[in-house]
Amino acid sequence: MTKPDLLVVGAGLFGLTIAQRAAESGLRVVIIDKRPHIGGNAYSSPDPTTGIEIHRYGAHLFHTSNQRVWDYVNRFTSFTSYVHHVHTSHAGVVYPMPVNLGTINQFFQAAMSPDQARALIAEQAAELGDKTPSNFVEKGISLVGRPLYEAFFRDYTAKQWQTDPEALPASIVSRLPVRYNYDARYFNDSHEGLPTNGYTAWFEAMIADPLIEVQLNTDFFAPGHQWSKEATVGAIPVVYTGPIDRYFDFNQGELSWRTIDLEEQHLPTGDFQGCSVMNYPDLDVPFTRILEFRHFHPERDYPDDVTVIHKEFSRFANRDDEPYYPVATADDQARLKLYQEQAAAEPVLFGGRLGMYRYFDMHQVIDAALTAFDEQVQPRIAAGQPFGEAGV
Numbered sequence: 001m002t003k004p005d006l007l008v009v010g011a012g013l014f015g016l017t018i019a020q021r022a023a024e025s026g027l028r029v030v031i032i033d034k035r036p037h038i039g040g041n042a043y044s045s046p047d048p049t050t051g052i053e054i055h056r057y058g059a060h061l062f063h064t065s066n067q068r069v070w071d072y073v074n075r076f077t078s079f080t081s082y083v084h085h086v087h088t089s090h091a092g093v094v095y096p097m098p099v100n101l102g103t104i105n106q107f108f109q110a111a112m113s114p115d116q117a118r119a120l121i122a123e124q125a126a127e128l129g130d131k132t133p134s135n136f137v138e139k140g141i142s143l144v145g146r147p148l149y150e151a152f153f154r155d156y157t158a159k160q161w162q163t164d165p166e167a168l169p170a171s172i173v174s175r176l177p178v179r180y181n182y183d184a185r186y187f188n189d190s191h192e193g194l195p196t197n198g199y200t201a202w203f204e205a206m207i208a209d210p211l212i213e214v215q216l217n218t219d220f221f222a223p224g225h226q227w228s229k230e231a232t233v234g235a236i237p238v239v240y241t242g243p244i245d246r247y248f249d250f251n252q253g254e255l256s257w258r259t260i261d262l263e264e265q266h267l268p269t270g271d272f273q274g275c276s277v278m279n280y281p282d283l284d285v286p287f288t289r290i291l292e293f294r295h296f297h298p299e300r301d302y303p304d305d306v307t308v309i310h311k312e313f314s315r316f317a318n319r320d321d322e323p324y325y326p327v328a329t330a331d332d333q334a335r336l337k338l339y340q341e342q343a344a345a346e347p348v349l350f351g352g353r354l355g356m357y358r359y360f361d362m363h364q365v366i367d368a369a370l371t372a373f374d375e376q377v378q379p380r381i382a383a384g385q386p387f388g389e390a391g392v
């Protein structure tokens with residue numbers, strides 16, 4: 001394509017959604033990605049020997065209560081009836097996670113009713129007094145009391161974040177529901193499922209439009225090609241979904257990210273752990289969880305004598321690692337503000353988990369992209385205005 005109406009940097013869900021909506025409005029779009037595939041960290045592909053679909057960058061479970069997002073994604077794929085459940089293996093015993101009445105009764109070896117369990121946790125959380133929980137520890141204790149916090153959250157979080165939990169935002173622990181009944185679903189949302197034919201088929205359907213051209217293995221920051229930063233910014237509208245600090249050459253210092261190392265094993269059994277995700281919240285186990293991918297698709301005809309697992313090891317990301325999770329300490333937030341001020345002066349829209357430095361789930365990214373398209377991308381292109389100012 002010679003000169004498109006829009007360049008999208010990054011083929012993750014933010015970029016794909018912007019590109020799809022733009023093409024649907026008649027705009028010509030080029031998407032570039034430095035990786036050899038689309039889908040960002042939601043990318044999956046079949047294991048070559050077993051055919052089992054492997055989420056290449058950690059488990060991705062689609063769930064949303066946002067009807068606009070649910071209607072939108074269903075244009076490109078149907079979803080299976082998979083409902084996510086997680087178990088956690090603490091001190092040699094397996095419990096259901098998130099914390100529910102089953103977890104509480106099993107942990108305290110009790111047969112409490114919902115009201116009794118509520119009263120017990122309230123009594124344990126009373127150590128906080130009138131304080132409004134302002135960080136991960138306080139929020140955790142306020143939700144489940146200290147004994148459950150220490151068993152299931154403290155050390156898992158130490159492994160996952162390697163950051164003083166008092167410096168972590170309370171919002172991280174609020175991702176998990178706490179239930180005083182035996183409902184052990186991981187998510188509370190009204191819609192949930194996995195894309196029937198896999199994540200990649202879903203993403204390919206989003207960009208199956210002749211107005212969209214995808215260039216893989218293309219680095220925005222490498223000079224000397226037509227889609228580079230130097231050749232495009234200011235010349236065509238750009239939506240950038242890479243790390244915001246990278247865009248500005250880290251001129252305010254680096255934002256902190258966690259990355260994940262995955263250790264893959266093929267095991268000669270049809271069922272290694274009996275569920276898709278088993279958490280390991282104790283410090284004597286170096287990984288945080290084990291994924292067994294066959295359980296994401298019980299409806300598929302996978303071989304019954306072999307299974308594929310990933311052990312997840314979390315660590316701080318260096319510049320060359322794939323960023324997964326924004327740590328978002330107070331220092332990070334202060335730095336982010338400085339980057340956002342620079343972003344506002346740039347003729348570029350910043351979006352997605354990396355571009356906005358937000359611990360977004362897939363459905364939140366799609367929602368943000370749909371809004372950004374309607375409120376920023378389309379009106380500005382229509383008016384011939386440069387991007388920038390408020391960012392996305």
Ligand code: UDP
Nearest residue numbers: 088097152153154156157160172173175279
């Ligand atoms: N968490 C925990 N114990 C668990 C599961 C989660 O302490 O068994 C905490 C941990 O800090 C984690 C956060 O809750 O980072 C959010 O968990 P979630 O499963 O949503 O994380 P993700 O799947 O995005 O890695």
